[in-house]
Amino acid sequence: QWIIPTISGQCCPPTSSFAIQKITNNKAVMFGGEVPYDDGRSDVLVNTVYTCQLESDTTIHWESVKVPVVVPASVQWPVERRFHAITSIISDSPTLVMIGGEGNDGQLVNDSWLLNTSQYQWSK
Secondary structure (H helix, E strand, O other): OOOOOEEEEOOOOOOEOOEEEEOOOOEEEEEEEEEEOOOOOOEEEEEEEEEEEEEEOOEEEEEEEOOOOOOOOOOOOOOOOEOOEEEEEOOOOOEEEEEOOEOOOOOEOOOEEEEEOOOOEEEO
């Protein structure tokens, strides 16, 4: 039976073409996709990370993992994209593997990234 859960925390905006992957029995990580632009007529690609955690049978808690406003050279963060793939490598701290997608210019993105889900740090 489908239910409409109660939402707590900072839920993502309406988003399409994202990737989401389970990292524990009750938690998943969502990356990227496209959200409505302010003008309401077009969409913009994003490189945001959200976590969602099932707190009970009827409640989901969302959190935003903040993208640095200015990404220093020492910090790696993937570019905006949609239509990408993500899977997890299960270990003591699950690591997500992301590959490909389509970038802002409409071209295919030819890269792959790892996301450490204990510290939410990307590496290329």
